[in-house]
Amino acid sequence: MRLAVFKRNTAIAVVWLNSTAAGMMLQSMAARAMMFLFGLLALGATALGCGEGDEDDDEYFTNVGTAECASGRKWTGGNEESELMRPGGNCIVCHRQEDEGPDYQVAGTVYDSVNAADDCAGVADAEITITDANGVVTTLRSNEAGNFFLRTNQGAIAVPYTASLSYRGDTRAMQDPQTDLNCANCHTTTGANAAPGRIVLP
Ligand code: HEC
Numbered sequence: 001m002r003l004a005v006f007k008r009n010t011a012i013a014v015v016w017l018n019s020t021a022a023g024m025m026l027q028s029m030a031a032r033a034m035m036f037l038f039g040l041l042a043l044g045a046t047a048l049g050c051g052e053g054d055e056d057d058d059e060y061f062t063n064v065g066t067a068e069c070a071s072g073r074k075w076t077g078g079n080e081e082s083e084l085m086r087p088g089g090n091c092i093v094c095h096r097q098e099d100e101g102p103d104y105q106v107a108g109t110v111y112d113s114v115n116a117a118d119d120c121a122g123v124a125d126a127e128i129t130i131t132d133a134n135g136v137v138t139t140l141r142s143n144e145a146g147n148f149f150l151r152t153n154q155g156a157i158a159v160p161y162t163a164s165l166s167y168r169g170d171t172r173a174m175q176d177p178q179t180d181l182n183c184a185n186c187h188t189t190t191g192a193n194a195a196p197g198r199i200v201l202p
């Protein structure tokens, strides 16, 4: 009787030990699976992060009347970091002054109205073609905010350059070559340095 009890206890103990070992194995397998999944998630997040301005940034736009912004959309996110930030603003000058944000060699915003105010959203999917002094062609595409840009570490553009804009099959070119790659220095709301105003659709 005692023995039976002992045996039973041993059996129970063995079963318990086994189940613990199995449990630990399962747990470690589950932990590995979780770590793998977290790894995938982290990779996914990094890949998304490369975009620097995904659809989530839409929350920083507010619908406004077309008298205020022809596009009906205005950036109200202040200096929230995003590729959609401050359309029409001087990305290059502000980033250098603030010592924050990417260092761009080219930046600007494409609009559908020549006197668009700062922070009004511009037009997406316009193609900006820059032909440099050596004939090297760089093509940029405006994003959801109308912004386009090229980082200083992404190839060199020899000046003077010429620029043109294409949208849905129509093209408009800047007549005169320029030496300043910061489009926003001239293409402001009212235009500076003889520019008529914004870079507008053909
Ligand atoms: C008035 C100043 C100002 C203007 C104008 C401005 N930015 Fe920024 N930008 C900032 C600041 C400040 C930060 C850093 C914000 C932070 O770290 O929270 C930043 C960050 C960014 C980032 C984030 C980079 C990263 O690390 O993810 C991007 C992209 C960006 N800006 C693009 C632009 C573009 C494109 C324009 C022009 C259309 C522009 N910015 C105009 C001030 C400005």
Ligand code: HEC
Pocket: 106, 107, 108, 128, 130, 163, 164, 165, 172, 173, 174, 175, 176, 177, 178, 180, 181, 182, 183, 184, 185, 186, 187, 192, 193, 194, 195, 196, 198, 199, 200, 201
């Ligand atoms: C130093 C001032 C200056 C800079 C910088 C500048 N532009 Fe211009 N841009 C002008 C002037 C002036 C005109 C009108 C005369 C002409 O077409 O040359 C113009 C006209 C244009 C036009 C012609 C169509 C229109 O809307 O009137 C386009 C397109 C254009 N610029 C694109 C750009 C792009 C893209 C950049 C930046 C890579 C840029 N510009 C930088 C001064 C400038």
